[in-house]
Amino acid sequence: MAKSIAIVEDDPDQRANYADAITKKGYVVRSYGSREEALAGFDQQLPDLVILDIILGEEVDAGFQLCRDLLARAPTLPVIFLTERINEIDKISGLRLGAWDYLPKPISLDYLAERISSLLRINEVRAEQAETESPTARRIGDLMLDQDALLVSWKGERIDLSGTEFRMLAKLVRAPGHAVSYESLMNATMQSLVTNNTINTHMRNIRKKFEKVDKEFACIKSEYGYGYRWSNES
């Protein structure tokens, strides 16, 4: 059975473009133009994945409210924010609500489709494996990285990363000890408009999340003027 994807976006052109592109990938798409519409739709049936714009018509925080409502009903539901609000504070509050990813506009539809499929797969993997050790997991020193389940743990402790952050980290640890350039990190974000600054911000967020678990964490090193490096020696 085809997975159902809900798109909440107030701009009809973009909504139609998303819907077209995603439908072509073989998903069932339900699109809504406002919060009320979306809520009514969710009442009938919960989708397998939700793509939310934050500003819906006059309501500037409608996306956040929807996210909260949805995750209250189904905590494992993958939610992606797809928005023109790219301020750091919005991103942080969106991810804090429990969204899986936060994507700024403009978006590449190919990347979007890829994300959707990976998130759906991850959700499936998580649901199947539950808490058992994943066979797809990779271990790099104290770091445990499960690419399929999008799970990261440091010294046995689970670390919550957004989709983008996960991909960047995965890129970084592909070859530990080797510097990874900004450019390849940018590609890893699967976003169309990324600056060094964006990478730095992401990296800082990742570092902070690790530091929350382990104060001594210092594996992510800056390569000034080039990029970043994962170093197993602290």
Add this chain to the structure above:
Amino acid sequence: MKLLHRIRGPRLGTKIMLLGLTLLVVPWFSYRQLVEMEHLLIQGQSNAQLLTAEGISTLFNGREDLFNDLPVTIEDFESLYANPLQNAIRLDGSLEDWGEGVDDKALRFGSETGKADGDFQLLLGERGGQLYVHMDVIDPEHVYRNTEYLRLDNADHIRLSFIRADGDDGRVSIVFSKPGVTTAYEMQPDWRFASAGPPSNSVQGFMQETEQGYRVEFRMPLSLLGSSRYFGLALVDVDDPETGEIRRIVQTLPTAGKESFNLVVLRSPEVLNIIQGLGYSGARILVIDPQKRVRAETGTNVSRNEPVRKDNLLENVQRWFKSLRPWVHWIITGEQWTPARSLTEDAAATTEIVIGSSLEGDPIALRRSLSETQEVIMAAHPIVSRNKVIGAVVVEQNIDEILTFQRSALEQVILVSIVSLFAVFIALLAFSARLAWRIRSLRREASNAIDEYGRLRIGELQREMYAGDEIGELARSVSNMLSKLQQHNNFLESMPRTLRHEINNPLNTLSTSLQNLAEENPEVRDSKYLESAKRGVMRIGAIVQNLADAANLEESLEAEEREDIDIELLLQSYVANCRITHKDCEFIYRGAGRPVYANVSDYRIEQLLDKIIDNAIDFHRNNTPIRVQLDSYRDHLQITVANRGPLLPANAEKSLFDSMVSHRGRQNRLHFGLGLYVVRIIAERHGGIVRAMNLADASGVAIMVQLPRVATEDESSELHEQIVPKAATG
């Protein structure tokens, strides 16, 4: 005109204080008025006295007879001056009832010292037609008369000789047989026996013993002397009661043994009668004859007792004023202050002038000082008879009241002036200080509201906003301006964000539409137009993103966390990476050779370096190296990036780091002049500065960033080891 513009006026406080100085006109004016009033009052009193003198003199006009009872010249005679007595005299040997100060007028006779046996002091007085005589005799061995003898010259006695009214010689001896009432006898020419048996009743006296001798006080009717008043007196001293031999005769006349007389000079009673009752309080009236003799006097003593000086505050203040007065007078009137006009020697001269002038026929009024604080006005008017001056009337009156009034008024004026000036000055000082402070603080706040790049720091003023006066209005209006400016600024600042927000949606539509279009129509997928459309979309997105980033830069810098970073290592690593990423450029790095720490956000420093290096690469001449240098100073470090190439345009040094200013020309349209603006903002947020300048040899440009450094410490070097890797890997 230019010069005029350059000269600035005094400050507000100075102006107000200068205005306050105009208050000095009040004491100045008051003082002038006081001096004027004093003149007026004294003039008035002088005139009044002159009129009085004139009025009195008219009473005597034509009355030559009143002045003719004395010889015209008195040089031939030793005159005995009879003082007019105020009180009734009791004959008791005491001087108490003679009035104050009368004993100073006593005449001494006998030896030079006045202490020898037989010397005496003589005092004459006149009252009610009686001549009073008081004698203080020095005679340790006085001999009383033995009443058993008829002879009267064998004991101490007093001889009076005079010319009677009928022209005959008169001889009277006053003898005393015991202390107490004396007896007088008319004597024969040989002064031995009384001419007529019974004692004379007309001469009454009293004798009293003293330590050195005795005193005799007696009186005789003036009528006995007649109008000529020739009168002589002799003391006969007898020391041996046995022999009764006359030891010494002390006479009021120099020639002994000769019947000559003194002249008793009296006030003219008739004149006195006339002027009696005309005297008034504080005034003295004198009638003077052409020989300048006082013929009559009435009225009270013009001199008053000096008030006892007390050493209290008021007195001190008064004394202070007194010492101040000449200065005040000089400053205000421009005239030399002559305190109380003149003192004693001048006083005598003044009297001389007044009397002399009036006796020459000219009425005159002058001021004369009695003491430092007391002054009198002497007014004199001649008495005329048949075109001849036969005397003068002098009216003397104390102007103490005027002077006291003037003095106290002056003191008051000065005191009030000083106090009010002081008060007003304090008030003005406080007012101007407060005003200046308010204006200054307003100015400070207003100028602080906008930083050196013209950005608003605050949207409204806090100070003076509720003041009701003009400063408050100014503050409100400035605040209003600021808030309007802030609205406008907010609009401008939010513009890039709004723009991005608004553009991103249609851009997303465009982008997704293009992707869908390519998907739907595989034949256009490889079209170059689709590619260029996609590039265009990307470029718009990049532009909007850059703009928004720059606009948000300060805000996001605010939230940035800082750490102590070794800039030396950072630069080493950075330059090493530059060599990898920019293979067509040569980089030369000269470090400080030791760790140099700064409290920074390393991403931002990296961003800053990116922009500077980008700039240097864009402008460097091919095959020339880009030099990066780190210098460490005591409290700051300096990063210099220099490249050879075109120089900075003139005057560009300052504007180079402003937003949206680009000196690149048109060749690179993706730059908006945001790069160096970002450099400046980052440097400033880290408490540093950034400068651009042409190299000294004019071969290129250097951009210098100065950042405050932190002192090297062991723990910070450890920290740094964790953050910055030792070597860059390719």
